[in-house]
Amino acid sequence: MNKDNTLRPLVALSRSREGMQFIIHRGARQVGGSCVELNFNDSTILLDIGLPLDSDFSDDPEFYLPQPLFNELKNGKKKIDAAILSHAHLDHYGLAGMLPTGVPVYCGKASAELMAITGQISPEKTQPLELQFFKAWKEFQVGAFSVTPYLMDHSAFDAYGFLISAGGKSLFYTGDFRGHCRKAKLLDHMVQNPPKVNVLWMEGTLVGERTNELTITEQDLENQFASVIKKTPGIVLVTTSSQNIDRLVTIFKATIRTDRKLIIDFYTAEILDRLKPYAKLPLASWAKIRVCYPQLLARRFEKLGLDDILVRHRRNGIKWTRIKEIENNAVMLIRAGFLYDIKRFLGLEGATWIYSLWPGYFERSKPLRNLKSYLEDKGVRYEYMHTSGHAKLEDLKKLVDAMAPEMVIPIHSFHPDKFKDYFPNVRLVNDGEVVNL
Template sequence: MTTFTFHGGAGEIGGNMLLIDSPGSRFFLDFGMSFKRHGEYFSEFLQPRTSNALGDFLNLDLIPDIEGLYRNDFLSHNKMKTSEEPAFDGILISHAHLDHLGYVNLLHEKAHVYASSVTKGIAEALDELGSGSKDDFVKTTKSFSYYENKKGEISRIRNCRDPEIKYSQREYPLTVDRGEFEVGSASVQIFPVDHSIIGASGFIAHAGGRSIGYTGDFRNHGSRPELTRAFVENMASSDLDILFIEGTNIDEEKGMSETDVGNEISRLITEAEGRHVFASFPVRDTFRLLSFYTAARNAGRKLAVNFRQAFLLDKLDSNKALERGKDIIPSHDEGLSVYIKKREYGLIGEDVEEEEKARDYDKKERPYVGIDNQICWKDVRDNPGEYVLFLDNYSVQELVDIQPVEGSIYIKSQCEPFDAEMELDWGRIENWLDRFGLQVKRAHASGHMSGGEIAEVIKTIEPKLVVPMHTQRPVLFSDLCDCEVLIPEKGKSYEF
């Protein structure tokens, strides 16, 4: 008997957490955070407790209570039952958005995590830029333990600077971004797909005599639509018994493509000649970054990225699965600048020694301070027509020092707010933009297919059963296709 159970992603956007249980194989498809359910209990100022995050999540029903699923250091510290080995064969991660990856840090330390090499690279960057066990996507911090320091004293592990003592590495056994592998007795194929983050994947699995398609998040109007088309063609030839398909935009018409966005950005930047141009887009969307990079260069400008983007670009630049110029560019590219904002004493841009400036920054940022293409507020202020500056919600304060010239623009290239908290955040940003006289322009392509495109995919694949996920309106699927549609409920198991 083969069953599936949605522990997240049913009747909601994000939080995908789908358990497939078949004879000889037990695995999850994604293990993500539901922003909606998480936000019902936590906020920026009300966080899970460091000492009991796992217990908090379990008691609030944010994660499933399954024996052998979670890491032993957390379980032991909270006097819960531990297990030497994980009680499942693996976790398949479709991409590195937190609503698909966000709770991987809680998993058993011996869990096998299957993801593309690019997704693993992004997860490693999240680890390296984060702090503590909440970012343990690839490494695992040995939390709540002790070690003997150089003085021979017993100290808490958080004070340890030796990574060999402080961390262990999670198992990411997959070595291909496209191909076949085994998870227990199940045979699984991974395929790259087009989405709003690089490295996204879909899966076809054969488990318990059943064939399963899992789309993750996908689209066919981005920078790599041919990837999604190839995945759909492979699902169509696999005689799927069941198709788990996302429906974020099931009730929307087809919108802008990434090409459309690039053209609109180019027009806006060209029209803003001699004035400041600021841009906001998802920080890890390297496809959108490349669209802005190309548009900026065509207008005789440089795209100025922040430290985190530069770090990610350099992390991924060595990945052989990516093509430089088409998929990725390094931070030292002649068309890029790295913008370093003020910290600590605010010495960046002042006439002091570079070594003293660098002391304002942590060890991860320091390698970018003083490099040839590093810029700061003064460079942008004095050269309004030279850069397109990435300006996210965490750096709008830089406007105080930059003092944009009249007629400057802010290009908003991301989704509109879809909940009360996001509306409050955007309202706050609007106050800053209004204060400094910035005109808001919009150019965005979704990371998801429209309803019509989803219907065409289902028609092409012809699965025996369709199960909508990652959507707030699963009932609309019944109107889109002729095959059987099952609307899943969270926590309920289904045989197939």
């Protein structure tokens, strides 16, 4: 994408064509906002339709629609049979609500739960998606395409890659993945039993400036969390994503190991509750977990008419005055918006703040910087503990070696040119370029 958020023009395609073609509408040279179009005969599908990471939520979402794709859809010059979503991160599905009415959107059931709660609290309201659900490793058909979802290890719960076949050609789209955390065996299994593919679209978030970034396991993180919690005399505050389920499990396990209570907010409790049909996860009803109600967040939910969520978790609630009484026996998840309550109620003597997110968010978020500044002024000890949701170079190489594709296409990378330094058969493409197979 250029600085003015425009994309290079592509050649308009008719519905009737011979051979397979694909177009990366966005993602050939950037991380986030992925959107790939795949065509064969009279069938067209989209893989992901994401919102760019640098988007401003105050902007009209139409500003970020990949063009001319959406103009062609709007004017009836192009039709798509379905959009297929890899996982429930906004940079992969955030513009799906802008698709024409009636376009089927395929995703995992748990991903739909996560997208639903994100949509409930989003300032932008879009039309409901025409959802269809797939299951891991169960092939389904969209027009001329056979699609097999592969469950992947990623920081998003219920993340998938896709094997797509038509006309004697097979392609694999990795989505976002890694091989170093709680579901690492998924990559091991794929490498041991690789699908035969002609083309591999492979994410490369860490390729380039982040190639040597440390990627420890969630088990390593659990040990680190437990060590810090054990030696902290006061409350341990943790900032992480409420939708990073692997990390929530890590924090819960470390809390149990150190015989403390874990305090989560009602939004986090709601996410865990909605995902309980899909995995055995810590729940707000468990004895070692309590639910807090940050004032600003509660008011936001009330204004949005989400009182049912507020009421649902009251039975497991804990008052802020009680949290203050048990600070030395608590681990508490916090976000920047909790600063009002933290200032009002918590003493923070002997406290530690563990930041467990990408550090780049400090540059983007003034409220997060304000939280950091306040905790520093209060003498709270700072610890950074995180691992990436994306594949390290070693795992990228394992995947390429196992699949041995005729063509490796970089996607979801700021440095696609670096792929040629590490992988064979790399072809660089541009956003909007039509590639015939």
